[in-house]
Amino acid sequence: MKIKQRTVVLVGIVVVVISSLYGLWYFTVRPLSRTEALTQIHTAVTTSQAQHTPASGLQLRIVSPHFGIDDAFATGTYEHNGAQALVPNQPFHAASIGKLFTAVTIMQLAEEGSLDIADPVANYLAADVLAGLFVHGGVDYAGEVTIGQLMEHSSGVADYFADSVDSGLTVQQDITRNLDTFWTPDMLLAVSRERQHAVGTPGKQFHYSDTGYVLLGLVIEQIEQKPFHQVLADRFFVPLDMVDSYMPYRSTPTTLQPLPMADAWVDGVNIRAARSISADWAGGGVVTTTNDLLRFSKALHNYSLISKGSYLRMITMRNQFRTGLYYGVGMMAVRFGEFSWTLDFLPESLGHIGILATHLWYEPLTETTIVMNYSSTERMESSFMDLITIKTTLRRIVTPQP
Numbered sequence: 001m002k003i004k005q006r007t008v009v010l011v012g013i014v015v016v017v018i019s020s021l022y023g024l025w026y027f028t029v030r031p032l033s034r035t036e037a038l039t040q041i042h043t044a045v046t047t048s049q050a051q052h053t054p055a056s057g058l059q060l061r062i063v064s065p066h067f068g069i070d071d072a073f074a075t076g077t078y079e080h081n082g083a084q085a086l087v088p089n090q091p092f093h094a095a096s097i098g099k100l101f102t103a104v105t106i107m108q109l110a111e112e113g114s115l116d117i118a119d120p121v122a123n124y125l126a127a128d129v130l131a132g133l134f135v136h137g138g139v140d141y142a143g144e145v146t147i148g149q150l151m152e153h154s155s156g157v158a159d160y161f162a163d164s165v166d167s168g169l170t171v172q173q174d175i176t177r178n179l180d181t182f183w184t185p186d187m188l189l190a191v192s193r194e195r196q197h198a199v200g201t202p203g204k205q206f207h208y209s210d211t212g213y214v215l216l217g218l219v220i221e222q223i224e225q226k227p228f229h230q231v232l233a234d235r236f237f238v239p240l241d242m243v244d245s246y247m248p249y250r251s252t253p254t255t256l257q258p259l260p261m262a263d264a265w266v267d268g269v270n271i272r273a274a275r276s277i278s279a280d281w282a283g284g285g286v287v288t289t290t291n292d293l294l295r296f297s298k299a300l301h302n303y304s305l306i307s308k309g310s311y312l313r314m315i316t317m318r319n320q321f322r323t324g325l326y327y328g329v330g331m332m333a334v335r336f337g338e339f340s341w342t343l344d345f346l347p348e349s350l351g352h353i354g355i356l357a358t359h360l361w362y363e364p365l366t367e368t369t370i371v372m373n374y375s376s377t378e379r380m381e382s383s384f385m386d387l388i389t390i391k392t393t394l395r396r397i398v399t400p401q402p
Contacts, residue, residue, distance in 0.1 A: 032396040038071055044389045046075045048382050049374075056265050056375035057086035061290035062390065066366035067397045072290065078375075079270060080260040089289045091244050091253070092262040092373040093277065095354020097293070098284035101232055102216050103151055103330020104300060107310040108235065114223045117148035117329070124219045132193040133157050133211065136201050145202045147219065150212040151330045152318060158196035159209040160188050161279070165195040171279050176266050179274035182249060185281055188214050206319035206327065210283035217282025228282055240299055242292035247285050249278045261287055264356055265376035284354055290371040293360050297351070297369050301362050315350055325353075334361065336388065346391050357383040368394065 032040070041060075049058040057076030062069050072088035109115050115124070122130060122143050130142040136156055149155040161171050169177065171191055192211040199207045217228045224231050229251040237245045243255040252258070264272045271277050278285065288296075299305050306314075317326035317333050324338040332352045337344035349361035349370070357374030370390060374383045 030396065031398045032393070034068055034397055037393050037397045038069070041390050041393050042073055045386050048386050049076055052376070052378060052382070056379060057262055058375070059086065059088055059090060059092065059262070059290055059373040061088065061294055061371040062368070063294060064366055064368035064394065066368060067394050067399060069394065078260070078263045079272065086262060089244070089291050090259055090262045091287050091289050092358070092375065093264045093356055094284065094286045094288050094293065095356045095358045096284040097352045097354050097358050097360045098280065098286040099213055099330055100300070100352050101236060101286060102213055102220070102282045103314065104305050105220055105231060105235055106147060106151060106216060107306045107314065109220070109223055111307060111310060115147060115219070117146065117151065119147055121145050121147055121150060121215060121219060124222050125215065129189070129218065133189065134198050134202070136198040141202050147216070148329065149202050150216050153206055153208050153212060153327060154203050154319070155209065155212050156198045156200040156202050156204065156207065157209050157211045158192045158199055159207070159211055160191040160196070161210045163196055165191065167195060172266070175271060175274070175276035175279050176269035179271060179276050182275045183279040185214050185218060188279065188281065208321065213283035214281055220282070232286065236296060240295045242288065242295055245286060245288040245292045248287050249275055262373065263375045265378065267377055290373070293371045294369055297360060297362050336391070343388065345395070359383060359387060361387070
């Protein structure tokens with residue numbers, strides 16, 4: 001799943017933030033112990049979770065050596081033979097956080113000499129795969145689109161998931177109405193090819209596109225000569241001991257006692273057990289846990305997965321995604337000061353979000369990692385508010401002087 005209604009993801013959040021800023025600022029005055037800080041965070045996110053219907057479960061993982069925090073928390077339930085209590089390490093659909101796996105794989109292939117991100121994607125995919133995807137103003141630009149442009153969402157291709165269509169349902173609508181559909185990459189590309197139109201010419205504008213990441217997945221399969229889900233297992237899940245991570249209806253976790261997946265509420269419909277949840281693939285089709293994402297994030301940000309040079313390229317934020325959110329080469333950044341100047345004291349965080357209000361953020365200044373899952377497309381705004389509360393509260397912790 002991706003970022004619902006791309007044009008309105010954060011509409012309203014700035015107003016909500018501004019209306020809350022004075023309270024947040026006041027509460028940063030009094031120092032807190034670690035126990036007090038975690039109690040306040042748990043109370044805040046629990047209150048937030050309880051205010052929504054359906055009351056989707058909530059999972060939170062915070063690790064910060066700087067603040068002396070290693071916390072795992074969950075509240076709410078999920079549906080599996082009746083309502084079950086959600087646990088902190090319950091597997092959940094990570095949504096577009098999965099784009100990080102795709103982007104890092106591309107960077108690894110580049111370092112291995114298998115490709116260059118400046119290469120035309122036409123060097124790796126057949127003409128019939130690209131046919132009709134990049135026609136703009138009567139001109140077919142398929143031969144000019146580069147791998148890097150797909151990664152940074154500047155190729156001009158439409159977004160199969162949420163962009164408007166000439167006829168029928170969008171994929172976002174379809175997955176909640178036709179729950180038994182198993183989506184293949186070809187089916188996803190067909191939506192953009194047959195019922196959508198390219199939004200621009202290559203390299204000219206930013207337009208978030210899951211279609212572009214499906215093409216990247218096909219490039220990876222072409223080079224690796226194995227299914228995309230197997231590539232993820234070989235490059236990430238197995239070496240990083242991510243035993244609970246997999247792609248639903250495509251692979252299985254390696255843990256001996258896997259837990260059921262948490263709910264996944266899309267527009268009020270819970271698709272956690274639906275085959276239609278397969279409508280993600282290389283754009284974010286990974287089910288994982290807060291602990292597994294913590295392992296991945298640590299390896300990524302300490303240059304264990306890619307070189308420092310490749311990493312710096314990924315975090316070079318060329319495009320503004322929305323107010324306060326920026327996009328690099330497969331990596332996002334959140335700059336809290338753009339929500340309001342009174343949040344300037346919160347440092348930039350790097351990572352990604354997903355349509356189910358999933359978050360994976362790393363703050364380089366304090367080496368703090370925050371993983372959140374709110375399990376619902378209706379929770380994006382409130383999840384950002386909670387993220388601000390978490391980061392603000394952490395800064396109230398009394399830390400030893402160096």
